[in-house]
Amino acid sequence: xxxxxxxxxxxxxxxxxxxxxxxxxxxxxxxxxxxxxxxxxxxxxxxxxxxxxxxxxxxxxxxxxxxxxxxxxxxxxxxxxxxxxxxxxxxxxxxxxxxxxxxxxxxxxxxxxxxxxxxxxxxxxxxxxxxxxxxxxxxxxxxxxxxxxxxxxxxxxxxxxxxxxxxxxxxxxxxxxxxxxxxxxxxxxxxxxxxxxxxxxxxxxxxxxxxxxxxxxxxxxxxxxxxxxxxxxxxxxxxxxxxxxxxxxxx
Amino acid sequence: xxxxxxxxxxxxxxxxxxxxxxxxxxxxxxxxxxxxxxxxxxxxxxxxxxxxxxxxxxxxxxxxxxxxxxxxxxxxxxxxxxxxxxxxxxxxxxxxxxxxxxxxxxxxxxxxxxxxxxxxxxxxxxxxxxxxxxxxxxxxxxxxxxxxxxxxxxxxxxxxxxxxxxxxxxxxxxxxxxxxxxxxxxxxxxxxxxxxxxxxxxxxxxxxxxxxxxxxxxxxxxxxxxxxxxxxxxxxxxxxxxxxxxxxxxxxxxxx
Numbered sequence: 001x002x003x004x005x006x007x008x009x010x011x012x013x014x015x016x017x018x019x020x021x022x023x024x025x026x027x028x029x030x031x032x033x034x035x036x037x038x039x040x041x042x043x044x045x046x047x048x049x050x051x052x053x054x055x056x057x058x059x060x061x062x063x064x065x066x067x068x069x070x071x072x073x074x075x076x077x078x079x080x081x082x083x084x085x086x087x088x089x090x091x092x093x094x095x096x097x098x099x100x101x102x103x104x105x106x107x108x109x110x111x112x113x114x115x116x117x118x119x120x121x122x123x124x125x126x127x128x129x130x131x132x133x134x135x136x137x138x139x140x141x142x143x144x145x146x147x148x149x150x151x152x153x154x155x156x157x158x159x160x161x162x163x164x165x166x167x168x169x170x171x172x173x174x175x176x177x178x179x180x181x182x183x184x185x186x187x188x189x190x191x192x193x194x195x196x197x198x199x200x201x202x203x204x205x206x207x208x209x210x211x212x213x214x215x216x217x218x219x220x221x222x223x224x225x226x227x228x229x230x231x232x233x234x235x236x237x238x239x240x241x242x243x244x245x246x247x248x249x250x251x
Numbered sequence: 252x253x254x255x256x257x258x259x260x261x262x263x264x265x266x267x268x269x270x271x272x273x274x275x276x277x278x279x280x281x282x283x284x285x286x287x288x289x290x291x292x293x294x295x296x297x298x299x300x301x302x303x304x305x306x307x308x309x310x311x312x313x314x315x316x317x318x319x320x321x322x323x324x325x326x327x328x329x330x331x332x333x334x335x336x337x338x339x340x341x342x343x344x345x346x347x348x349x350x351x352x353x354x355x356x357x358x359x360x361x362x363x364x365x366x367x368x369x370x371x372x373x374x375x376x377x378x379x380x381x382x383x384x385x386x387x388x389x390x391x392x393x394x395x396x397x398x399x400x401x402x403x404x405x406x407x408x409x410x411x412x413x414x415x416x417x418x419x420x421x422x423x424x425x426x427x428x429x430x431x432x433x434x435x436x437x438x439x440x441x442x443x444x445x446x447x448x449x450x451x452x453x454x455x456x457x458x459x460x461x462x463x464x465x466x467x468x469x470x471x472x473x474x475x476x477x478x479x480x481x482x483x484x485x486x487x488x489x490x491x492x493x494x495x496x497x498x499x500x501x502x503x504x505x506x507x
Contacts, residue, residue: 057375060379061379062375062378062379082383086381089379089380089381090381092379094376094379096372096375096376097372098371098372100371100372100373100375100376101373101376102368102373102376102377103367103371103373104364113377113380113382114380114381117380117381117382118380118381
């Protein structure tokens with residue numbers, strides 16, 4: 001269980017105000033508010049279908065909200081043009097639930113891809129160095145020339161994490177990082193998230209309903225229900241919450 | 252007046268395709284240009300299709316010759332066999348059959364590849380890594396298909412004519428030189444140019460339909476399969492429609 005203190009006093013890096021998103025008559029987010037500060041891990045929990053993935057996709061600009069503000073490094077994401085959004089995305093990593101590794105490319109090419117897009121002036125030697133450093137961080141240097149289909153589920157998650165970290169982002173968004181993994185591998189990934197956060201001083205939003213992952217990684221937890229942030233607090237605070245909607249996650 | 256559902260879906264799909272095509276021209280004309288990926292796609296689409304196109308072209312020429320011979324023999328004009336086969340292959344059969352084979356191989360592969368990338372969030376991953384996935388995936392593939400099909404058709408025609416030469420020599424003896432001289436003497440500007448130009452439109456149709464179906468794929472693996480299948484069906488239909496339009500235009504221009 002994370003017991004670090006002090007992170008909640010840092011400057012805000014993500015500020016979400018009254019975020020609304022609907023699909024037809026289905027209201028997914030209905031005035032959601034959240035603040036994430038420097039070097040803080042915020043876990044967003046909620047039942048399936050409550051809009052957790054929609055939330056982080058709105059933050060990274062993959063989805064346009066219907067209303068509300070999403071300020072990342074003081075820039076309102078929905079109002080940015082493509083170039084400005086690209087500059088923000090270079091500082092924000094996204095770990096997809098499905099890993100989203102490019103299956104026609106080797107692990108090396110997967111990791112080189114974001115480097116070539118954002119840091120085009122790098123030499124091949126420097127690119128190789130950064131690729132091996134990123135894979136070394138996740139303990140998978142030996143997989144550099146393998147194809148994604150040759151990797152296990154846990155290895156793919158680690159490679160995807162390495163790819164997310166290769167541009168040394170200041171913020172990382174995790175979409176259910178332990179879903180589909182066995183409990184042991186899930187705990188390894190959760191510990192890796194905490195280690196890398198300490199190493200690179202990142203801020204994170206982690207979407208998860210894996211309570212082991214929540215307990216290991218969260219500085220604070222936001223419970224998403226009814227399209228809003230129903231409750232916010234540390235693991236210990238929410239574990240003893242009187243709110244039935246919150247309590248059921250800790251049973 | 253309430254339109255039938257199927258007709259409304261058809262109109263919606265047509266509007267979608269038109270918007271997608273407009274986006275292709277709008278984004279494709281601006282930098283950053285993905286030359287490396289374009290060259291790779293030309294290799295994947297063009298070079299890798301050579302064996303199939305070559306084989307079907309050869310069989311096409313051989314079979315056409317063997318089928319035409321008896322009819323020409325009845326009228327005592329067997330000597331015209333090279334000319335008739337040559338004109339048929341160059342004007343119509345070569346471009347259309349090659350385009351249909353191309354639609355089946357490349358249209359389905361593009362539809363399946365992009366559909367699979369869509370449902371596994373690879374396209375989203377590309378976008379958050381600072382790449383314009385539309386330019387990187389769609390523009391490159393459509394341009395590659397547009398450029399490679401004419402090249403493949405030329406090669407297919409050449410191999411077909413060689414197959415026809417072998418077909419002629421099954422029952423009679425014609426020299427290589429005489430066979431091809433008869434064909435080239437009979438071909439005119441009106442035979443070659445419209446046939447060549449329409450292959451660019453065929454290639455564009457295969458590329459844009461495959462990309463549209465795959466890029467907008469939904470609903471998991473079922474959606475991917477449907478994208479691949481509908482890419483082939485729609486691009487095949489479009490090939491015939493384009494061919495029909497080209498024939499009307501060349502007729503109006505007096506090239507037929």
